[in-house]
Amino acid sequence: MFDVLLKEAEDFIRSCYGELNKTEQEIETRIEEITKKVQSEGFYEHTAEELEYGAKVAWRNSNRCIGRLFWDSLNVIDKRYVNKEEEIAEALFEHIETATNYGRIRPTITIFPQKKDYHSVRIWNHQIIRYAGYETEQGVIGDSDSVSFTETCIKLGWEPKYGKFDVLPLVIQINDHQPRLFEIPANLVLEVPIRHPQYEWFSDLQLKWYAVPIISSMSLEIGGITYTAAPFNGWYMGTEIGARNLADESRYNMLPQIGSLMGLDISTNISLWKDRALLELNAAVLHSYKEDGVSIVDHHTAAQQFKKFEEIEIDKGRQVTGNWAWLIPPLAPATTHIYHKPYKNEIKKPNYFYQPNPY
Numbered sequence: 001m002f003d004v005l006l007k008e009a010e011d012f013i014r015s016c017y018g019e020l021n022k023t024e025q026e027i028e029t030r031i032e033e034i035t036k037k038v039q040s041e042g043f044y045e046h047t048a049e050e051l052e053y054g055a056k057v058a059w060r061n062s063n064r065c066i067g068r069l070f071w072d073s074l075n076v077i078d079k080r081y082v083n084k085e086e087e088i089a090e091a092l093f094e095h096i097e098t099a100t101n102y103g104r105i106r107p108t109i110t111i112f113p114q115k116k117d118y119h120s121v122r123i124w125n126h127q128i129i130r131y132a133g134y135e136t137e138q139g140v141i142g143d144s145d146s147v148s149f150t151e152t153c154i155k156l157g158w159e160p161k162y163g164k165f166d167v168l169p170l171v172i173q174i175n176d177h178q179p180r181l182f183e184i185p186a187n188l189v190l191e192v193p194i195r196h197p198q199y200e201w202f203s204d205l206q207l208k209w210y211a212v213p214i215i216s217s218m219s220l221e222i223g224g225i226t227y228t229a230a231p232f233n234g235w236y237m238g239t240e241i242g243a244r245n246l247a248d249e250s251r252y253n254m255l256p257q258i259g260s261l262m263g264l265d266i267s268t269n270i271s272l273w274k275d276r277a278l279l280e281l282n283a284a285v286l287h288s289y290k291e292d293g294v295s296i297v298d299h300h301t302a303a304q305q306f307k308k309f310e311e312i313e314i315d316k317g318r319q320v321t322g323n324w325a326w327l328i329p330p331l332a333p334a335t336t337h338i339y340h341k342p343y344k345n346e347i348k349k350p351n352y353f354y355q356p357n358p359y
């Protein structure tokens with residue numbers, strides 16, 4: 001029994017302690033200690049060092065991530081001792097504040113308690129900061145990606161405001177207890193109004209987006225232990241906002257309005273009006289974040305940083321794995337080196353994984 005957990009734990013300790021240049025003796029002692037713990041309690045706990053290293057390497061192993069160059073600088077916050085919803089909400093407010101850092105975003109992860117079976121925490125939000133979506137007769141108001149979660153929040157007692165950019169509440173659940181809702185203090189949520197460097201009329205569209213993407217729906221697996229609440233943030237790559245969130249027909253669908261306001265003929269494909277509108281929307285996003293001093297990376301720079309990551313990994317004797325379809329940016333993909341080479345999509349651990357929606 002528990003031989004899978006033991007195997008994963010041993011593999012993790014050997015690779016982790018090996019990279020941290022620990023002695024063979026330290027490795028054997030730690031494996032023995034874990035073995036005894038698992039055999040008697042069916043579980044074991046990571047040291048702070050193992051937790052930090054595990055979270056960083058999980059980022060390094062994230063095949064779909066173009067931002068991995070900075071994996072070793074992840075700021076790891078250990079909150080495995082909190083055990084009330086209020087304390088978890090407080091820790092999440094601290095995460096927002098320290099990660100935002102007045103715009104100079106710090107890639108950060110906060111790790112909540114995970115014990116065998118009981119005492120597991122789930123954050124029901126997809127991202128800590130995200131806009132609500134409301135299904136109405138006139139169509140969707142806000143972010144259509146959030147319609148289902150917004151309905152869940154309303155069922156749990158949240159007051160809908162039917163705006164285009166309403167920040168959703170935190171929904172925190174411990175074990176199978178009733179989930180608790182917490183409004184995020186507005187002063188913690190840094191947002192960027194989108195304006196264009198040349199087109200004065202662009203600000204009349206009254207578009208904005210939040211500064212810090214904090215993924216809270218994925219789990220973190222380290223040495224056989226799965227942390228079901230381990231929200232992590234980086235900074236945005238501009239295309240995520242400009243080529244998907246504000247552009248997709250099934251999201252904020254801004255291209256027709258932008259194309260018309262640019263005076264393009266949006267009745268025919270051959271004018272490439274969608275491509276021209278996309279370009280200006282992405283230029284506006286990068287310009288606005290930069291002017292407000294909020295960290296963001298353009299897809300060309302991100303690809304160059306990823307190239308550097310590949311070179312360092314090869315130099316360290318580690319194979320770079322990746323998911324090509326996710327690594328290429330949605331704008332000008334063939335102008336990046338990524339487009340012109342294959343990547344092995346082998347799943348290594350530690351890593352971040354999807355987990356079933358708790359609602």
Ligand code: HEM
Binds near residue numbers: 062234235237352
């Ligand atoms: C520091 C700046 C970072 C940038 C610019 C960046 C960029 C990206 C982008 C553009 C994607 C694709 C997302 C999509 O298409 O929806 C992605 C995916 C991902 N990133 Fe990063 N990232 C950064 C930091 C991080 C950090 C700190 C972590 C974790 C500690 C991380 C873990 C991941 C994971 C797990 C995915 C795949 C998500 C999925 O499968 O849905 N990234 N990243």
Ligand SMILES: N=C(Nc1cccc(CNC[C@@H]2CCCN2)c1)c1cccs1
Binds near residue numbers: 235240
């Ligand atoms: N820049 C970021 N973007 C990002 C990273 C991981 C996951 C996501 C959200 N991806 C899900 C969406 C919805 C389907 C396809 N993309 C965004 C980061 C978010 C958190 C750390 S970095």
